[in-house]
Amino acid sequence: MIHGPCGELNLNSPCMKDGKCTKRYPRELIHETQTGGDGYPLYKRRKPDEGGYITTLKMPNAVVDIDNGWIVPYSPLLSKTFDAHINVEYCNSVKSIKYICKYVNKGSDMAVFGLGNKTDEIEQFQMGRYISSNEAVWRIFSFSIYDQFPTVQHLAVHLENGQRVYFTEKNAEAKAEQPPHTTLTAFFELCSTDDFAKILLYPEVPKYYTWNTSQKKFMRSKNGAIVPEYLGVYSSHALGRVYTVHPNNAEFYYSRLLLHTIKGPTSFTALKTIDENECETYREACFRLGLLESDKRWNTTLTKASLTNYPKQIRTLFEIILTTCAPSNPRELWKTHRESLSEDILRQSRITDPNQECSDDIFNQALLLIEDICLSINNKVLSQLRMPALIRTKYNIYDSYLTREQLYDVQQL
Numbered sequence: 001m002i003h004g005p006c007g008e009l010n011l012n013s014p015c016m017k018d019g020k021c022t023k024r025y026p027r028e029l030i031h032e033t034q035t036g037g038d039g040y041p042l043y044k045r046r047k048p049d050e051g052g053y054i055t056t057l058k059m060p061n062a063v064v065d066i067d068n069g070w071i072v073p074y075s076p077l078l079s080k081t082f083d084a085h086i087n088v089e090y091c092n093s094v095k096s097i098k099y100i101c102k103y104v105n106k107g108s109d110m111a112v113f114g115l116g117n118k119t120d121e122i123e124q125f126q127m128g129r130y131i132s133s134n135e136a137v138w139r140i141f142s143f144s145i146y147d148q149f150p151t152v153q154h155l156a157v158h159l160e161n162g163q164r165v166y167f168t169e170k171n172a173e174a175k176a177e178q179p180p181h182t183t184l185t186a187f188f189e190l191c192s193t194d195d196f197a198k199i200l201l202y203p204e205v206p207k208y209y210t211w212n213t214s215q216k217k218f219m220r221s222k223n224g225a226i227v228p229e230y231l232g233v234y235s236s237h238a239l240g241r242v243y244t245v246h247p248n249n250a251e252f253y254y255s256r257l258l259l260h261t262i263k264g265p266t267s268f269t270a271l272k273t274i275d276e277n278e279c280e281t282y283r284e285a286c287f288r289l290g291l292l293e294s295d296k297r298w299n300t301t302l303t304k305a306s307l308t309n310y311p312k313q314i315r316t317l318f319e320i321i322l323t324t325c326a327p328s329n330p331r332e333l334w335k336t337h338r339e340s341l342s343e344d345i346l347r348q349s350r351i352t353d354p355n356q357e358c359s360d361d362i363f364n365q366a367l368l369l370i371e372d373i374c375l376s377i378n379n380k381v382l383s384q385l386r387m388p389a390l391i392r393t394k395y396n397i398y399d400s401y402l403t404r405e406q407l408y409d410v411q412q413l
Helices: 076-082 094-100 133-140 172-177 183-193 202-207 250-259 282-288 296-308 311-324 330-341 343-349 360-378 394-405
Strands: 054-058 063-067 110-115 124-129 152-155 209-212 217-220 239-242
Touching: 152 183, 152 202, 183 202, 183 209, 183 217, 202 209, 202 239, 250 282, 296 311, 296 330, 311 330, 311 343, 311 360, 330 343, 330 360, 343 360
Parallel strands: 152 239
Antiparallel strands: 054 063, 110 124, 209 217
């Protein structure tokens, strides 16, 4: 892995004289590696008098002195594995990556040119953007520079009374009494008054209606293809895209899922009404519509684990399922497997009371242990994971905090 300043070692290079490079080698000899904020670091290359290595390389026509400045960082393992010269450099700045991908990041071509006049005492320099002949002709003929097709209408999504409202001190009361419509509330109102809108999903509305920003309402499109059987309805190529919602924001996420499934809802209540039965949550409505996976596999997993694993291991598995796998009905999972999850707590209680059986107190202690681990995994209590509420006494809280603060290695400290 010996390279000269001009690439591979070449004694015939014009910069080589008597086996030595007459140009200043860019890789300087330094005692320690220097990592600046401007690209690649300067690697440690010690001088011979500071412990660096030096050797003499005999060539057919000359003898060359090789020191650390000639060595390129490389991995012997990679070179041996692939039988090739593979340089290893460490990028410590985005500038290095930009250099590699410069055609993506550099922007328009630039050119600096000067306007000189012999009568002027000061030269005038101006920086301008270079335009090729093809682009120049395109602009001369006034062709469009960019185009967007089809039109994309962003659609708001929020829970009831959860829309964003801007107000001042003067109009705060008026805004609170009658907040302005969003595209979602305007969609509910449209479905209440327009029969055609009742057969549409929320993302399909922009294809047949345009959003009037000033009036905050959907208006029927006046141009486009005629929709058969519906007088005065025209379809366009416009697309509707509902803003994304993270699954961790549970009810918010499930309401968005329903908007892509239920046609023509007239209100938030109608959105979660399935077969004329109003559900308590949007998640329950999604479950009734079959939009969520069943917990059959999680139920089978916990059943198999309870046959061979200790209760603590089963609780760990249950905690991972709760925090990372988003089960559809975690309460039912807990109800089915709570005895195996709290078996060790029951056994410990029977030391003092042999007649002790499973009770709410035993299950509560198991829930306390489960919640402590869930808090450490994703910082959520059981109520946020749709699990039964537990009773945490002051002693439990103190004991949990005390245990957490004592988790340190005395010998290491």
